[in-house]
Amino acid sequence: MHYTRDNMATLLRGHDINPTHQRIEIAHALFSRQEHLSADQVMAIVNTRHSETSKATVYNTLKLFLDKGLVREVIVDPSKVFYDPNTLPHHHLYEVDTGKLSDIDAMHVRISGLPDLPDGMVTEGIDLIVRVRRAA
């Protein structure tokens, strides 16, 4: 599947999102790379040629994508929030020194023994974050 602008528009419509220019560009930035990007990085990518999208729109759009289940939010550090185009269940490995974030396939990780949720509560997300650093 190619991450063309047209395909992005279809993807957005499929998630009940009105596909505007800006939203298509932001989706394209995330999905064509298949990487974890911060809001800042998205801004930079979208505005490489010439300024096209404002800060407010980037933040609003990422939040919209999040609400609509198009992306996942990965919080690894205060002031290091990433948006992940991969919404399949998986976990994360975070290298403290370098800031590099990579995936841990959920298929290989078995989590059991979680307590029952409090009444009337539903899970919004489960993320096992393994924080590693270079040995001293």
Place this chain on the structure above:
Amino acid sequence: MHYTRDNMATLLRGHDINPTHQRIEIAHALFSRQEHLSADQVMAIVNTRHSETSKATVYNTLKLFLDKGLVREVIVDPSKVFYDPNTLPHHHLYEVDTGKLSDIDAMHVRISGLPDLPDGMVTEGIDLIVRVRRAA
């Protein structure tokens, strides 16, 4: 065990920390409550009677405690970083709506299948954060 100032001083010394007034007050705030507190909350508690400890000192001290293994850092939300006086292995349940953070006993959770760490890397921390919200 009572969380007296004197006991706090001993605790700090045991972790190779020079027990100053401010450090004792901050330790007392965290340990006497046995709760997850943010830097802000620590500030508020320590300065209830009259201003005694500066913002810089609160942040410096929390980071020092972290380095010395006296507390754990729990990152659940951007701009919601908590300090946890319980350093035993355990995980966290976070209620998105209310901001309430509670513990999940690690004894009951079994995690297996984690991939090997990259060469020369050591684990700094593992936290399984389960994010829940009230059902729509």
Place this chain on the structure above:
DNA sequence: TCCCCGATCTGGACTTTGTCTAATTCCCGG
């Protein structure tokens, strides 16, 4: 085609959380 109107986008001011720095204060050993 042209117009209208709600949806969207925008710049910029603002807030919050945390960092930095240079100056001061504390406190211990001599």
Place this chain on the structure above:
DNA sequence: CCGGGAATTAGACAAAGTCCAGATCGGGGA
């Protein structure tokens, strides 16, 4: 009592994100 290194301080600063009032877009109907 004194000197000096450790600790603390106020306040300026930085980074990330929020908010708002006004401008702009673009699709449907005349």
